[in-house]
Amino acid sequence: MTPVSYLETGVIYCDDNLHRLSEFPAECIDLIYLDPPFFSNRHYEVIWGDEAEVRSFEDRWEGGVHVYVSWMRERMIEMHRILKPTGTVYLHCDWHASHYLKVMMDDIFGAKAFLNELIWHYETASGAPKKWLHRNHDTIFRYAKQKADLVTWNHPRSPWPESTLKKWQTDEDGRVYRVQNKYDKRYYIDPAGKLDDDVWNITLSSRTKERLGYPTQKPELLLEKIITASSNAGDIVLDPFAGCGTALVAAQRLKRQWVGIDISPTAVGLMRERMERVGALGIKLVGMPVTEEELHTLRPFEFQNWIIQRLHGTHSPRKSGDMGIDGYSFMEHLPIQVKQSEHVGRNVVDNFETAVERDGRQKGYIVAFSFTRNAHEEVARVKESKGVEIELVRVADLLAEKAELVTPESGRLFEEAPLPGPRPADSRPSAEELIGNDDSE
């Protein structure tokens, strides 16, 4: 790929970041935060996928940690190239591969460019592991592009503890101090907060509104601290493994420019929604599947998520006995079934009709690439005999936003329907529900 000379911001790329990074101009980014798939997080890999083709986790890292490190190395070489001389990179990892990645980073950036090994300590897990201590931290390596003294740096601070605040006094010049001992030795403190060290205690509680159900989601506070520390307003922040977009959200709030990349269309869809909710305007998505051929190649759960997102629908909470209801339509909340296949036939219509009735509805949608004549006949029969209306929606019509998709009650059902406002947190699919969607076929 030939690098372009100008970098557009406010863009989310749906692609392998290696491919996209190689197109970025040299020295154009102020801050890179990356949170790549961890070396052994099998569960996560299987849920969200991180590759274009269908492969299992085991295939992917066959060959062990060295395969993983060389996969990371080629991407990190690009990141080093595109970082400004004043720029900083934060590499988020955990105990599985952190030591290997540190050696790789020293190799690419030079040991002198190493700035910090940050420990992000999070919520205590319950229960007692048999033979080891709870593994309750991640490691974040912080590197300068070249030399430490060039980097942008606003030392992060945390609020003083209550105990300190209680002892505050203000002197005749308005400076804050506390009395150190009985001889009235004044100890001056900065009211802006206590200087942070390299261990950060931050929790993404399961109860916070912030939680989206995206596995591996990081807390916004963590990203706000990183972005405030290593960039200024207007600077460009890049997250090449953006997930559900925590770094982009923090960048947007802090008035930085941003660019995100993720290989998963599901992640990109979630990110766009989340960025709109924090007021980002004119977001550009690049590389999302747009043709039937591209949609055919998606992994089943990605395809299903794509369709439901496209309909502005909600995912079906995966309960046993849902009989193949994959989601519900926007506004009317009618059942939707998604099939990543051609020639969907009579049986599918029959089974879905039963599911719709069990759900207490008189109407539902099946989305597929194509339907057989029998399927259409069955739709007519079901309507005639039971009064249940099953609409067969072809992916091609969805892509072309065809007029048949208008519903009498609510106007356009599909893409041009107004974007729904923020959904209540509990209507979002949990990680488990999305995992469940993986076997939709």
Ligand SMILES: C[S@@+](CC[C@H](N)C(=O)[O-])C[C@H]1O[C@@H](n2cnc3c(N)ncnc32)[C@H](O)[C@@H]1O
């Ligand atoms: C650990 S998650 C990032 C989570 C993110 N920090 C957040 O708060 O949501 C890693 C992400 O990397 C993406 N990914 C994996 N391989 C990729 C690649 N080659 N190019 C771009 N994205 C990739 C996955 O789809 C996943 O969303």
